[in-house]
Amino acid sequence: MDDYESLSHSKWECKYHVVFIPKCRRKTLYGELRQHLGEVFRRLAMQKECRVEERHLMPGHVHMMISIPPKYAVSQVIGYIKGKSAIHLARVYGERKRNFVGQHFWARGYFVSTVGRDEAVIREYIRKQEAEDTRLDQMNMWR
16 A cells, blocks of 8 residues: 555545657657657656656657556646646747747647556556657667
């Protein structure tokens, strides 16, 4: 029971694997923006009493394992993180880069899966996602 979080009347462990993409699959998640977004996601999750357990920003998408209390819907938290991070990007980077359009940075929708007993497997998958994408790209070069 030590691994579980608690609210006033419940013990819980609700972790989700979430993937979402920037609109038009923009390749802007690398470089300066990539490091900056990790901290933004972490702070926004904390505002909703959530915790980002693992994250990896790929050139065209974001992988995240997030712990969300049962009093919040997954869609509510992910919508909040995507919306507030888009507004933040528009304010911070909007003057330097014209292709940031505020609330329209992220595409609609996302993928979500419950973690359950496969937490270690999913953590490993998120960590090694970039290497796996590179390996698959190299394999496709020979086709």
